[in-house]
Amino acid sequence: MNVHETQGPEAAEAEVQIRTGQLRLHRAEDFEGMRRAGRLVAELLDMLAPLVKPGVLTDDLDRLAYEFTMDHGAVPACLFYRGYGRTTCISVNHVVCHGVPGGRSNLVLREGDIANIDATVKLDGWHGDSSRMYPVGQVAPRAQRLLDITHECLTRGVAAVKPGARFSDIGQAIQSYAHAHRCSVVEDFCGHGIGRLFHDAPSVLHYDASASREPGARSQANIEMRPGMFFTIEPMINLGRKEVKVLNDGWTAVTRDKSLSAQYEHSVGVTEDGVEVFTYSPAGLDKPGSRP
Ligand code: MF3
Ligand code: CO
Ligand code: CO
8 A cells, every 4th residue: 555645535534543543443253254355365366376477468367366356256456446457466576566467568477577466355345455476487596585585574574463562563573674684675655454444544564663754654653553453564675775666557666776576465453362364375375485
């Protein structure tokens, strides 16, 4: 999610929630809804794994994702979201996020590419949002290294989730690991509250915003986690510098220095004693390089 975006009709409510730290708290049956939506999007990402090969058209992957979603009684949350026209985002190599399947210069996957596929399904009113990296054929060691580091960043971000922790703990965990490995953390896009809404408060920043000069970023980072909060963690990590720019299509975000970028995303809920990840792969394909 873009850190600067307002949140539609719910914007005012979200702002109050952020100011008071009172984020929406969900009940046991809401966890059930998120489990089903999370499992479905994870199955969708599993289904695509064996199909991501050199020569495959990104548009074909997107159409399969659309059909899979509809066949399972869900709807693609990205389709028609702010004018977006696809089920998935497919972001290849130096594309940070929001790569448009079938878009000019994003038609076909080639040997050595690293591709992020991001999908969000809405099932019985609940959103499951997840993304993974897919190596296309054999990838270079530095690309594989970036996937490993980025996945570890997500794992550490998730591990920072428990009642009483602050959202800044997530950003700190991710940033310190990325920097220790000479990578940068994208600041222009963030995770987000999720549930019945696709993008809810708060913005989940992946960098350490506890000392940010921006009061908005600081106050969101300061919010304390409580059982029943649902949100995504979706760090974008670059081999080079953190700066990004959005191309003329209004969606595709790329690294300014054209360095490789990777991203993994889970939807999670805060439990009484820790965290529940709703979007783990039923086929065990979460980790980089796991082959179906
Ligand atoms: N799934 C993305 C996220 O993690 C959102 C994509 S919005 C779209 O928040 F419109 F580009 F699809
Ligand atoms: Co998301
Ligand atoms: Co997503």
